[in-house]
Amino acid sequence: MQSQTTNIMIVGVGGQGTLLTSRIIAKVAVDMGHDVKVSEIHGMAQRGGSVVSQVRFGEKIYSPIIKKGDADIILAFEKLEAARWLDYLKKDGMILINNARVDPLPVMSGKAKYPEDIVDKIKQHVAKTREVNATDIAVACGNARAANVALVGVLSWAIGIPADKVENAIKELVPAKALDINLRAFNEGYKLFS
Amino acid sequence: MKRLMIGNEAIARGAYEAGATVATAYPGTPSTEIVTKFSTYDNVYAEWAPNEKVALEVAAGASIGGARTLVTMKHVGVNVAADPLYTFSYTGVNGGLVIVSADDPGMHSSQNEQDNRGYGKFAKLPVIEPSDSLEAKDFTKLAFDISEKFDTPVMLRITTRLAHSQTLVEEGECLELGIKDYKKDAPKYVMLPGYARGRHVEVEKRMLGLKEFAETTDLNRIEWGDKSLGIITSGVVYQYVKEVLPHVSVLKLGMVNPLPEKLIRSFAQEVDKLIVIEELEPVIEDQIKAWGIKVEGKEHFSLIGEYSPELIEERIAGIQLNPGYGLDKQIPGRPPLMCPGCPHRGVFYTLRKMKLTVMGDIGCYTLGALSPLEGMDACICMGASIGTALGMEKARGEEFAGKLVAVIGDSTFVHSGITALIDVVYNQGTSTVLILDNDTTAMTGHQDHPATGVTITRQETRKLDIEAMVRAIGINNIRVVDPLNLKELETALKEELGRREPSVIIAKRPCALLHKTPIKERFYVDEEKCKGCKLCLKVGCTGIYFIDDDKKAAINPNTCVSCGLCPQVCTFDAIKVVEG
Incomplete structure (x- = not known):
């Protein structure tokens, strides 16, 4: 049973667009006929705090939250958040890290330092660490704001779901006028490591 | 077709399918989305009530009037509504009534983690608890049936994790029940002692009936x-x-x-x-x-x-917790912050600077208690700021009150600050009350309230005039200031704190997320003038920062919304407008 379940964590900073990402992936999983559960905590999301969404799908899902050490894939929109949630990753799991730095208050005020080598430290523990520069991909596609959809592309590749199924979900969930750029960003993300 | 729904949406859907036509609530995480969703359905009435007590009373009236009615609140909201709750338990219902209590174990967004299942025992109510969104919908429907069958309000108790997790739900048909007949029945609905004694007997009979029901229901x-x-x-x-x-x-x-x-x-x-x-x-x-x-x-x-x-x-x-890699312990925390451009930021900067004692209240501005603003001394519950300030003044004397303010938001003031302000006038306090009027209920996601002049369905309505109301209560000293104008705010505070009579300062500016204004000018830090004193960091904004060992401040153009606050804080005029 466990082996048939896919556990995905999407982590970042409030306002980075993690919610849209989890919504797209969850919709694809539903369309593919899986049982699906998604967990998010609202409230602090717009206020720059650390945010996490969890998507679980498979034949039968009970808990809406992922056990520590049980995530197949973590997608981190920000480097510090990758480190913060790393313990949720399975032993042979994959972590996708967007090469973005958002300074938290203790760093902005000089009380703490942003650890420059955080991705290297993660790499020491996790063989399947992949870095992504989603903003560069999105800018190349026409708009920096499509960065989160580029990350949807990378994540879809990592999960191994067909691109066309995700494209359909993006068409439903992304406003029509931004669709072309977003679809391009998605495909660039999807191709990045494949 | 099955689709994903958060628990809260599923409850709204369940009420709708059960034929509920009235829903009322005061917003409160994690309950807010239920009535927001319900308000989008056809042929129903939904409202934001000014507080949970009023919401439950409106719901009780709708139920006595024959409508199936939904009323929702966060766990602490049930405390506010507890007075009507205990006695509405005696009268029972006409149209079914379901009260949702959204509890918050872990306090994701609350001031305590009380367990409202306790209300079931003390208020003599059936309490239903779903475990996913599908059950949330189905149990809500069933709760209406139980309410009418046993003549009782029913509590649907949920937790944050259920409220905000999405699971698959299949939508069903909607019952078209219409509303039940209303017949005057004073012994049932007028809770005079003589009638209430009779009703208590009915309540105990009902609880025995419910106990039998619990043995056989599919709920267990x-x-x-x-x-x-x-x-x-x-x-x-x-x-x-x-x-x-x-x-x-x-x-x-x-x-x-x-x-x-x-x-x-x-x-x-x-x-x-x-x-x-x-x-x-x-x-x-x-x-x-x-x-x-x-x-x-x-x-x-x-x-x-x-x-x-x-x-x-x-x-x-007995399986040991995964010890993990421990990297999370080596990195800085990421506390939530007031947004760039937030009108509350300058207020708490000023209160701290003036070394005032601050009785706070519930809302985004409670974040003003955290570093680096640290501008709050106490915060208990919705509306408590004004009463606690008066109490502190009565304990420590008028001189102390000269350095004491109550700080409360517009929605919270309407919720339960008004009666405390009446107490200040009645008992001759000298409190200075700062109403932070950002024209919305921001913390829960921008719900309207009586003083925004807009209803839950975005209809214009008579707008509650806070200034006129404060005047009617008997406050003679009322000023309206812009919280982003620090000099104006500080002057107002100094003058009003100096008076030996009560004052209200209304700091009026809409929430920065609600009315986004186009950015007309950009700021930069003049490195010649910046002395590296870090005073600007005291405002705690993501728009201005020092990088590591740099000796100068810098503006982050990706987050700065040019609210103009930090230039007022800088004593060296180092933060300037970009020309051209």
Whole structure:
């Protein structure tokens, strides 16, 4: 049973667009006929705090939250958040890290330092660490704001779901006028490591 | 077709399918989305009430009037509504009434983690507890039937994890019940002592009937597995148990008050060991112990916080928690912050600078208590700022009151600050009250309220004039200031604190997220002038920062919204407008 379940964590900073990402992936999983559960905590999301969404799908899902050490894939929109949630990753799991730095208050005020080598430290523990520069991909596609959809592309590749199924979900969930750029960003993300 | 719904949407859908036509609430995380969703359905009435007590009274009236009615609130909101709740329990209903209590184990967004299942026992109500969105919808429908069958309000108790998790739900048909007849029945609805005595007898009869019902309802079910261990559980914790202990026997309770004694006894007899797993209070465990049944529970689990699958695995199956890599302990935290451009920021900067004692209240501005603003001394509950300020003044004298302010938001003031302000005038306090009017209920996601002049369905309505109301209460000293103009704010505070009579300062500016204004000018830091004093960091904004060992401040153009606050704080005029 466990082996048939896919556990995905999407982590970042409030306002980075993690919610849209989890919504797209969850919709694809539903369309593919899986049982699906998604967990998010609202409230602090717009206020720059650390945010996490969890998507679980498979034949039968009970808990809406992922056990520590049980995530197949973590997608981190920000480097510090990758480190913060790393313990949720399975032993042979994959972590996708967007090469973005958002300074938290203790760093902005000089009380703490942003650890420059955080991705290297993660790499020491996790063989399947992949870095992504989603903003560069999105800018190349026409708009920096499509960065989160580029990350949807990378994540879809990592999960191994067909691109066309995700494209359909993006068409439903992304406003029509931004669709072309977003679809391009998605495909660039999807191709990045494949 | 099945689709994903958060628990809150599923409850709204369940009420709609059950034929509910009235819904009312005061916003409160994690309950807010229920009535927001309900307001989008056809042929229903939905409203934001000024507070939970009024919401429950509106709901009681709608129910007596014959409509199936939904009323929702966060756990602490039930405290506000407790007065009508206890007595509406006596009168019972006409149209079915379901009250949703959204509890917050772990305090994701609350000031305490009280367990509202306790209300079931004390207010003599059936309490229903779903474990996912599908049950949230189905149990809500069933709750309306139970309400009418047993002539009682029904509490649907949920937790944050259920409210905000999405699971698959199949939408059903909507009942078209219309509203029931209304017949005057004073002995049932007028709670004079003489009539209430009669109703208390009915309440106790009803509880016996509900106890019988609990034995046979599908809300409670046994899932047999290995009989060496039996788990009794409810709510989302049931899902954690099924996840990590798939082979044990489980008694899943969908109705947690009253409890099914016979069912629990028979389950207990069949299993070698019985454990109750419930977040927060040992509500189920204590009752089972009172019946003399051998059971374990809180010796394995804490009274504090939210549970998780790995916690249950560790405590019951003895599997050690994954130690992890420990990188999370080496990195800085990321506390939530006021948004760039937030009108509250300058207020707390000024209060701290003036070294005032600040009685705070509930809203985004409670973040003003945190570093680096640290501009709050106390915050208890909705509306408490004004009463606590008056009490502190009466304890410590008028001189102390010259350095004391109450700070309260517009929505919170309407919720429960008004009566305390009346107390200030009546009992001749000299309090200075700062109303932070950002034209919305921001913390819960921008809901309207009486002083925004807009209803839940975005209809214009008569706008409550806070200034006129404060004047009518008897406050003679009222000023309206712009909280982004620090000099104006500080002057107003100094003058009003100097008076030996009560004052209200209304700091008026819309929430920065609500009315985004186009950025006309950009700021930069003049490195010649910046002395590196870090005074600008005291405002705690993501728009201005020092990088590591740099000696100068810098503006982050990606987050700065040019609100103009930090240039006012800088004593060296180092933050300037970009020309051209």
